[in-house]
Structures are given as C-alpha cells and as structure tokens.
Amino acid sequence: MIQLVDGLQLRADQTAELPKPDWQTSNLRRRFSWGASIIVLALGLLFVGGAIGTVISSRPFWGDFVQVSATVTSQRQYYHKGEQCDLGLRFNFRGQVRTTTYDIDNPCQVAPAIGSTVTASVNPNKLSEVLVKGYEGFRTGLPYFFGFFGLVPLAFLIALLKVSRKTYQKNRQLMSTGRWQQLTATVAQPALYRRIGRINLSAADLDGTERIFALGYSHRGPWTKRPLVGETVNFWIISDGTVFVVVSEPGGALAIPCSVQVPNSYQLRAGTW
Known part of the structure; x- marks a missing residue:
C-alpha cells in the first residue's frame, strides 16, 4: 500500500529486487x-x-x-x-x-x-x-x-x-x-509550466477504483522520456502521507523530489482538474 496525501491509498506493485537510490x-x-x-x-x-x-x-x-x-x-x-x-x-x-x-x-x-x-x-x-x-x-x-x-x-x-x-x-x-514501492499509473493529462512540470495520473486504490492525483516536479521529472496521455508508466515512490514524496525511475539512480495533490469532488465534477 502507498499512502499519499489526503488519505489516498494506492495499490503498490510487487517490486523487483533492483538497486534503489540511497x-x-x-x-x-x-x-x-x-x-x-x-x-x-x-x-x-x-x-x-x-x-x-x-x-x-x-x-x-x-x-x-x-x-x-x-x-x-x-x-x-x-x-x-x-x-x-x-x-x-x-x-x-x-x-x-x-x-x-x-x-x-x-x-x-x-x-x-x-x-x-x-x-x-x-x-x-x-x-x-x-x-x-x-x-x-x-x-x-x-x-x-x-x-x-x-x-x-x-x-x-x-x-x-x-x-x-x-x-x-x-x-x-x-x-x-521510508520504503521504496513501485506504482503503476496511467497518464491522464500532462501539463508543463516552463521549468515546473505537473502530470495528472490515474492509479488503482485498495478497492481497485481508479483514482486521479497530480505529481508536481521540476525539470523533466523522474522519466527519461516525457510520457504521453494514455501511456502507462511505472516508477518507484517513497511517501509518508504528506504532500512531499520522492520518486525514481525503476532501476535508475536519480531521486526526484515531487509534490502530490489530490483533487476534491468539486474539482472533479467541474472538470477544473
């Protein structure tokens, strides 16, 4: 289980035993x-x-x-x-x-x-x-x-x-x-703001329901190649339930500090997310 901000709990993948950033x-x-x-x-x-x-x-x-x-x-x-x-x-x-x-x-x-x-x-x-x-x-x-x-x-x-x-x-x-865990998500909507990036992702929670959250980062983020809408991405993540997380590409050596935001029901209904 991956505990994110606002009580969002996502299902973690079975992580392969690969070297992780220390x-x-x-x-x-x-x-x-x-x-x-x-x-x-x-x-x-x-x-x-x-x-x-x-x-x-x-x-x-x-x-x-x-x-x-x-x-x-x-x-x-x-x-x-x-x-x-x-x-x-x-x-x-x-x-x-x-x-x-x-x-x-x-x-x-x-x-x-x-x-x-x-x-x-x-x-x-x-x-x-x-x-x-x-x-x-x-x-x-x-x-x-x-x-x-x-x-x-x-x-x-x-x-x-x-x-x-x-x-x-x-x-x-x-x-x-913290403990590195692997997460698989689908790109819902990437949005770049100059040197600050934000990507909307969709991943399954503990009940199997798809939940949307945003990952904010600087520069190119944890991926060597910018993911496209509808593409499936997987990455390592460390989280303690706050807005701050650290992510890394599986098998990669770089650790990237990111922020997590979860839309509320109004934002989802209004389509402003």
Missing part, C-alpha cells in the same frame, strides 16, 4: 549540499560587501579624517537630476596649501559664499576626499543605504536557507526511513 550516495543529497554551500557563500559575500560599504561610507564621520579650516574659492553650478554645485576649496594641511573640489549635493544658492570659511574633514591619505561640515548631503545616508539594502537580500537568503534546510531534512528522512 540517501548517502543520491544525487538529491549532493544537490542540496551544493545548493546550501552556494547560499552560505552568497551570505558571506553579501555580509562582507555590506560591511565594507558601510564602513567606507561612514568613515568620514568616525575615522581618521582630520578637521581643517578651508576657504571657499569658487562655485560651479551644473545640472544632474536637478541643480548641483561644486565648491572649490583651499586649505592648509601639514604646512602645505592644498586645493580640491566638493559637491554639496545642493544648488549654489544655498552654498557658502566665495571667500567664506568652512570646516572640512580631510582624508590624510587622499586629500581629495573631503567632507564639509553642514553640507554632507546624501553622504549621511550612505551608511544606512548599505545597511538597509544589505539586510533585505540577507534576510531573503537566510529564509531561503531555512526552507532548503527543511526540505533537505524532509527528503533525508523519507529516503533514510
């Missing part, structure tokens, strides 16, 4: 391991990249930047998604006169006047990197930008890792403790 050596275990490794690697890269971006963008506010008094020598207005203004600055650093430019991220109308004195934070290792106090503009938001937009994909990857872990544990439990 969890420890299965492609399924290797696939989940590779997938988890890629997610963990992406998490690490994202975390490191976000941390570096946050540190670099916030360094003028807490790092080793040196505060100096600078004189505004010029104003240059330009247009980039609105009016912008470049200031020409001159300051004395370690006994030498230096000049640089600074974008205040605002129109020149609100910029400090030419000849006025401003306070600037200067990177001692790269004097062209300055931050004028009171005219930080978008720079104050950069650390929050890197932090927030780093957390969003980080949270997504963590959720994906949890889902993958749950699926991994479910398939490991099925293949480690």
Whole structure:
C-alpha cells in the first residue's frame, strides 16, 4: 500500500529486487549540499560587501579624517537630476596649501559664499576626499543605504536557507526511513509550466477504483522520456502521507523530489482538474 496525501491509498506493485537510490550516495543529497554551500557563500559575500560599504561610507564621520579650516574659492553650478554645485576649496594641511573640489549635493544658492570659511574633514591619505561640515548631503545616508539594502537580500537568503534546510531534512528522512514501492499509473493529462512540470495520473486504490492525483516536479521529472496521455508508466515512490514524496525511475539512480495533490469532488465534477 502507498499512502499519499489526503488519505489516498494506492495499490503498490510487487517490486523487483533492483538497486534503489540511497540517501548517502543520491544525487538529491549532493544537490542540496551544493545548493546550501552556494547560499552560505552568497551570505558571506553579501555580509562582507555590506560591511565594507558601510564602513567606507561612514568613515568620514568616525575615522581618521582630520578637521581643517578651508576657504571657499569658487562655485560651479551644473545640472544632474536637478541643480548641483561644486565648491572649490583651499586649505592648509601639514604646512602645505592644498586645493580640491566638493559637491554639496545642493544648488549654489544655498552654498557658502566665495571667500567664506568652512570646516572640512580631510582624508590624510587622499586629500581629495573631503567632507564639509553642514553640507554632507546624501553622504549621511550612505551608511544606512548599505545597511538597509544589505539586510533585505540577507534576510531573503537566510529564509531561503531555512526552507532548503527543511526540505533537505524532509527528503533525508523519507529516503533514510521510508520504503521504496513501485506504482503503476496511467497518464491522464500532462501539463508543463516552463521549468515546473505537473502530470495528472490515474492509479488503482485498495478497492481497485481508479483514482486521479497530480505529481508536481521540476525539470523533466523522474522519466527519461516525457510520457504521453494514455501511456502507462511505472516508477518507484517513497511517501509518508504528506504532500512531499520522492520518486525514481525503476532501476535508475536519480531521486526526484515531487509534490502530490489530490483533487476534491468539486474539482472533479467541474472538470477544473
């Protein structure tokens, strides 16, 4: 007997003693391991990249930047998604006169006047990197930008890792403790949705009544050749009565995770299945 979801019990065939996929050596275990490794690697890269971006963008506010008094020598207005203004600055650093430019991220109308004195934070290792106090503009938001937009994909990857872990544990439990059984069914209606496949099958229950159920899978599923409507197919299956099952082609080495759905009486009467 094969116990599927929603109490559906199908009649199992007498299975020939052929080698069956084993969890420890299965492609399924290797696939989940590779997938988890890629997610963990992406998490690490994202975390490191976000941390570096946050540190670099916030360094003028807490790092080793040196505060100096600078004189505004010029104003240059330009247009980039609105009016912008470049200031020409001159300051004395370690006994030498230096000049640089600074974008205040605002129109020149609100910029400090030419000849006025401003306070600037200067990177001692790269004097062209300055931050004028009171005219930080978008720079104050950069650390929050890197932090927030780093957390969003980080949270997504963590959720994906949890889902993958749950699926991994479910398939490991099925293949480690479940029993492979052989099922013969008739293809009622195959339906493919891009990379996700679903095939409607009909098989006999314990009373010999034909029952319809759907098998959902990714890619080509457990068959080397796509079955046609009316064709009889047989495959190995492990199920514990939930929506998750693992199937394999008899004598094959590949284990394919699938989902099972059983139509209700309304769906059968309405012909929407």
